[in-house]
Every structure is written in C-alpha cells, then in structure tokens.
Amino acid sequence: MVTEKKRWFALALLCLTGFMIILDASIVLVAVPSIERELIFSSGGVQWVPSGYALMFGGLLLLGGRISDLLGRRRVLMTGLVLFGACSLLCGFAWSGDALVLARGLQGAAAAVLAPSALSIVMTTFPSGADRNKALGIWGATSGVGGTAGSLIGGPVTDGLGWQWIFFINVPVCVLVLVLAPVLLMDSRGPGRRGFDVAGAASVTAALIVLVYAVIEAPESSVGRTVALIVLSALLFGLFVLVEKRSAAPLVPLRIFRSRSLVGGNLITVAWGLAAFGLNYIYTQYAQLALGVSAIRYGLMSAVLAAAAVVASMVGQHLVTRVGPRVVGFVSLVIAGVGTTLMCRVTVDSGYFELAFWGLTIFGAGLGAGTVAGAIAALSDVAGEDSGVASGLQSASFQIGGAVGVAVLSAVATAATTGTTPIALTHGYRIAFLAVWSFIVLGLAGCGLLVSRKQSTQGQLEPVTS
CATH class of the missing domain: 1.20.1250.20 (MFS general substrate transporter like domains)
Incomplete structure (x- = not known):
C-alpha cells in the first residue's frame, strides 16, 4: 500500500529522472563549440554529438516502453539508471570524437529505456482522476523546463568546469535515484504477454541514422552518393512498415x-x-x-x-x-x-x-x-x-x-x-x-x-x- 505522502515523494524522484534525461538532450548544444575545439572530428562529425543521442533516444523509445511493460517497470528503470550513468562517464572521459559519438549513442539508448519506465511508474502510482492529472502536469512541466534549461546550466558548467562536466553531473543524480527507487517506487508490469519487436526498432533506427548521415555528408559528397543514401533510408523505412504489418506485437500499430x-x-x-x-x-x-x-x-x-x-x-x-x-x-x-x-x-x-x-x-x-x-x-x-x-x-x-x-x-x-x-x-x-x-x-x-x-x-x- 502506497501512502499519499509517499506518492508525491515518488513523483519528485521520477521528475528528477525525467528532468535529467531531457536536459541531456539540450545542454550539449552549448558545449558543441568547446567539444569541437578539444576533440578531433571529421567534417560535420560534431553534429553527431547531439544527433546521435536524439536518434537513439527517439528510435528506441517505443521498444524501451515495451521492455518496461514486460520485464517490470522499476527493475527496468534501475537498469536504465546504471546504463545512463555509465554512459555519462564514458562521454565525459571520451578521448576522441568517435569515442564521444559512440558513447552518446549508447547514452540515448539508455534514455530510451529509462524515460518510458519513469512515466509508466507515474501512471501506475497515481489512480485515474485529479491526482493523476496533477502528477502528469508536474511531469510535463518538469520535462519542459529541462528542455529549455540547457542553455542556462550548460554555459556556466562548460566555462567554469569544462564540457566534460555536462555529462559528469548526471552521475550523482543516477546514484541518488538508484538508492531511493527501491524505497519509494512500486514495481509493476503491463497487461498481457507481448513480444519484443526488435526488427521494427532496428529497421526504423537504421533508417533514421542513414537519413541523418546523408544530410550531414551532403555538402561534401557527390549528388549520386547522397541520393543513394536517401534511397537506402527510404527502403529501410519501407522495411519498417512491412515489419509492423506482419508483427504480432508491433511497436506502432498502423x-x-x-x-x-x-x-x-x-x-x-x-x-x-x-x-x-x-x-x-x-x-x-x-x-x-x-x-x-x-x-x-x-x-x-x-x-x-x-x-x-x-x-x-x-x-x-x-x-x-x-x-x-x-x-x-x-x-x-x-x-x-x-x-x-x-x-x-x-x-x-x-x-x-x-x-x-x-x-x-x-x-x-x-x-x-x-x-x-x-x-x-x-x-x-x-x-x-x-x-x-x-x-x-x-x-x-x-x-x-x-x-x-x-x-x-x-x-x-x-x-x-x-x-x-x-x-x-x-x-x-x-x-x-x-x-x-x-x-x-x-x-x-x-x-x-x-x-x-x-x-x-x-x-x-x-x-x-x-
């Protein structure tokens, strides 16, 4: 039985998690020039620092929600916290541009597991009605502030401590939520038995990555190569639609x-x-x-x-x-x-x-x-x-x-x-x-x-x- 007071403490913990996830998507934009000066990137490669995170986050978000429903929301949230914190450390200690881009992609994948788990726990903690509406309003406002606060927080951190610290600051947050999660958060699973649509998630994420790569490389590539990449992206999107039509448990019911x-x-x-x-x-x-x-x-x-x-x-x-x-x-x-x-x-x-x-x-x-x-x-x-x-x-x-x-x-x-x-x-x-x-x-x-x-x-x- 969850007490009324415990519910709102749980919401505060989950909102802190949501704030961290959304903040990480925006705060890095401030640090991009500093990162580009210190690490070696190919032409246009620095764009993958913000884009790699967003692509993996967005492309795997629905799969992350399915995993959370099947394996247990609190368990998946805690696993996501460990992965997100570890990837944040990898980002901060990145020794090259390629290493940072790879770590950012992994961090986005961790966020895709973490975010839907946190939101699902909010939904199951508060019964339908006024309290749930209030909780969802607070969750939405917190996420909105996280999306716009990156510039304000990122500037002082980047100039004062170095760009590495825009990633390191995630670690104590992850540790705090990880310690308090077993005490404040309930565990639950989604109804029914559904499979993991890994093929759907892989095809749509690959399509997005190829599309963004085509756009980034377009100024330096031939027209033929750019067109070929765009066609490949379209084919992968078509494959995604085909997979969704035939899947018993599609990521997105058409x-x-x-x-x-x-x-x-x-x-x-x-x-x-x-x-x-x-x-x-x-x-x-x-x-x-x-x-x-x-x-x-x-x-x-x-x-x-x-x-x-x-x-x-x-x-x-x-x-x-x-x-x-x-x-x-x-x-x-x-x-x-x-x-x-x-x-x-x-x-x-x-x-x-x-x-x-x-x-x-x-x-x-x-x-x-x-x-x-x-x-x-x-x-x-x-x-x-x-x-x-x-x-x-x-x-x-x-x-x-x-x-x-x-x-x-x-x-x-x-x-x-x-x-x-x-x-x-x-x-x-x-x-x-x-x-x-x-x-x-x-x-x-x-x-x-x-x-x-x-x-x-x-x-x-x-x-x-x-």
Missing part, C-alpha cells in the same frame, strides 16, 4: 494512423523538434564562433527563449481548451516564423536586444504554445488501449525531429558558407535561419489535417480502434 488528429499532431510535433533543436544549434554556432561570446554569455543571451516558451506553454494550454489545437498550432507556427525571419537579419555586429530579445523571444513564444497544441492534437483522438503507443510516438517525433533538424540546418549553413571569417560564417547562419521556414511549412500542413473545435464537438472525430 491502424492508429487512420486518425487525422494523430497524424496532424505528430507532424506539428516533428516540425517543432526540427525547428527548436535546429535553430538552437545554429544560434549556438553563430554566438560562439561568429560573435565570439563565451558559453556563459550565450546562456544568458538565449534565456529569453526559455522564459518565453515556459510562459507561452501555460497560456497555450488554456487557449487550446477554448479554440482547439488547430488554431493555436497555426498561430504559434506563424509567430515562430516571424521570430526566425528577424534572426535572418543577424550580422557580426548584432547586439543582444537587436537579436536575442526580439527574435528569440518571439520564436520562444511560438514554440511554447505550439508544442502544447501538437501534443494535445496527437493524443486527443486515440482509444484507451492505444494511449501508451500514441504517447511514445509523440515523444519520439520530437526527438527524431530534433536530430534531423540539427543535421539539415548544419548542412545548409555549411553549403552557404564560403570562408572561415566571422562574416562568411554569419552569411551561412542567416541562410540556415531562413531554412527554418521549411519546417514551419511542414507544421502548417499538420494543422491542415486537424479538424476545427466545432467539428470535433459535433462528433465527427471517432476514436481509433482495431
């Missing part, structure tokens, strides 16, 4: 894609992952390489984005209930487009209030409200038995979008840069900021698939069932 709301919501989520991670990566490069600011100053410059996103997410939740996710999603994407258009005007002499205060604040406002709209749309039209896979798919969409967004905008900036001077670099970054509009257009297409709030209340949406 029937759920009959829902326009789910498809539209996930397109919006992918678009925000592409735009948020991609823009943050380019802005980090611009601030530290073209402007020459320190990691600490960069963190302060980007703080307005995090603040605007947090405030707008709270406003967005209220607006979605009044006007529906389609309107909020559309307006938020247009607002973000205005912000990124302002950032296309950056120069080597741009000041803080000229760029960060306006461009980043406006983009952050769109990001905060838009991610809420995408999440609600993706999960609102799904039957109860598919809620877990729909939630995992929505989380994976954001992480995968982030990995691809970093690769695409980096490739655009590289292709548009014709020198190594600050002016030449800034020209490439301006073109990359402009390319964010292609992601926004994808999100607007997702909005087009959503029905209006009036249509929804008239019963034109039916839950997705088998």
Whole structure:
C-alpha cells in the first residue's frame, strides 16, 4: 500500500529522472563549440554529438516502453539508471570524437529505456482522476523546463568546469535515484504477454541514422552518393512498415494512423523538434564562433527563449481548451516564423536586444504554445488501449525531429558558407535561419489535417480502434 505522502515523494524522484534525461538532450548544444575545439572530428562529425543521442533516444523509445511493460517497470528503470550513468562517464572521459559519438549513442539508448519506465511508474502510482492529472502536469512541466534549461546550466558548467562536466553531473543524480527507487517506487508490469519487436526498432533506427548521415555528408559528397543514401533510408523505412504489418506485437500499430488528429499532431510535433533543436544549434554556432561570446554569455543571451516558451506553454494550454489545437498550432507556427525571419537579419555586429530579445523571444513564444497544441492534437483522438503507443510516438517525433533538424540546418549553413571569417560564417547562419521556414511549412500542413473545435464537438472525430 502506497501512502499519499509517499506518492508525491515518488513523483519528485521520477521528475528528477525525467528532468535529467531531457536536459541531456539540450545542454550539449552549448558545449558543441568547446567539444569541437578539444576533440578531433571529421567534417560535420560534431553534429553527431547531439544527433546521435536524439536518434537513439527517439528510435528506441517505443521498444524501451515495451521492455518496461514486460520485464517490470522499476527493475527496468534501475537498469536504465546504471546504463545512463555509465554512459555519462564514458562521454565525459571520451578521448576522441568517435569515442564521444559512440558513447552518446549508447547514452540515448539508455534514455530510451529509462524515460518510458519513469512515466509508466507515474501512471501506475497515481489512480485515474485529479491526482493523476496533477502528477502528469508536474511531469510535463518538469520535462519542459529541462528542455529549455540547457542553455542556462550548460554555459556556466562548460566555462567554469569544462564540457566534460555536462555529462559528469548526471552521475550523482543516477546514484541518488538508484538508492531511493527501491524505497519509494512500486514495481509493476503491463497487461498481457507481448513480444519484443526488435526488427521494427532496428529497421526504423537504421533508417533514421542513414537519413541523418546523408544530410550531414551532403555538402561534401557527390549528388549520386547522397541520393543513394536517401534511397537506402527510404527502403529501410519501407522495411519498417512491412515489419509492423506482419508483427504480432508491433511497436506502432498502423491502424492508429487512420486518425487525422494523430497524424496532424505528430507532424506539428516533428516540425517543432526540427525547428527548436535546429535553430538552437545554429544560434549556438553563430554566438560562439561568429560573435565570439563565451558559453556563459550565450546562456544568458538565449534565456529569453526559455522564459518565453515556459510562459507561452501555460497560456497555450488554456487557449487550446477554448479554440482547439488547430488554431493555436497555426498561430504559434506563424509567430515562430516571424521570430526566425528577424534572426535572418543577424550580422557580426548584432547586439543582444537587436537579436536575442526580439527574435528569440518571439520564436520562444511560438514554440511554447505550439508544442502544447501538437501534443494535445496527437493524443486527443486515440482509444484507451492505444494511449501508451500514441504517447511514445509523440515523444519520439520530437526527438527524431530534433536530430534531423540539427543535421539539415548544419548542412545548409555549411553549403552557404564560403570562408572561415566571422562574416562568411554569419552569411551561412542567416541562410540556415531562413531554412527554418521549411519546417514551419511542414507544421502548417499538420494543422491542415486537424479538424476545427466545432467539428470535433459535433462528433465527427471517432476514436481509433482495431
């Protein structure tokens, strides 16, 4: 029997775990220039430091949830903590660029096991009703803060202790949660006996890795080689669909894609992952390489984005209930487009209030409200038995979008840069900021698939069932 007080202590422990996982995806963006200076990477190879984590995290997230359901959620969470902490140590002690990329990939795989286990325990600790809704709200807010706090925390850590410590700080957190987990957390398993869809997880992750590799290498590769890699990625995606059709326990039951709301919501989520991670990566490069600011100053410059996103997410939740996710999603994407258009005007002499205060604040406002709209749309039209896979798919969409967004905008900036001077670099970054509009257009297409709030209340949406 779990007491009321123990439930909330358990939630605090699980939220700390979720914060650490999401923070690790964003904090590394601040340290990328420092990492590139100290370790040897091939052309474009440093992009795999953030992208490798996001790809493995997003690609294996659904499989991680299945493992958690079958083997026991607390047991899998504790195993994930050991793996995540060990991989964090490997990252911090990495002796070369290749070693760091490999360790980051393993760390992402550990996060894919850890994150769904933690969320599943939250769901089983709190019974359906007001308490569960409150717990999930706290979990979501904590994860949101983790996603935007990377710049603020990463700057002082990188400049003060060294980039290695953005990984080392995970270790005491893992140890703390590992010690308290047997005391505070219940163990449970999912209903039924289901298999592990390893073939599905392997094929979709391989497809994503090949796609990102093709984009990263495109500026230095021949057109024929790039096209061949993209075709290979498409074939692997096709293999994934074939596996899912024939699997007795698919990672993603294909029937759920009959829902326009789910498809539209996930397109919006992918678009925000592409735009948020991609823009943050380019802005980090611009601030530290073209402007020459320190990691600490960069963190302060980007703080307005995090603040605007947090405030707008709270406003967005209220607006979605009044006007529906389609309107909020559309307006938020247009607002973000205005912000990124302002950032296309950056120069080597741009000041803080000229760029960060306006461009980043406006983009952050769109990001905060838009991610809420995408999440609600993706999960609102799904039957109860598919809620877990729909939630995992929505989380994976954001992480995968982030990995691809970093690769695409980096490739655009590289292709548009014709020198190594600050002016030449800034020209490439301006073109990359402009390319964010292609992601926004994808999100607007997702909005087009959503029905209006009036249509929804008239019963034109039916839950997705088998």
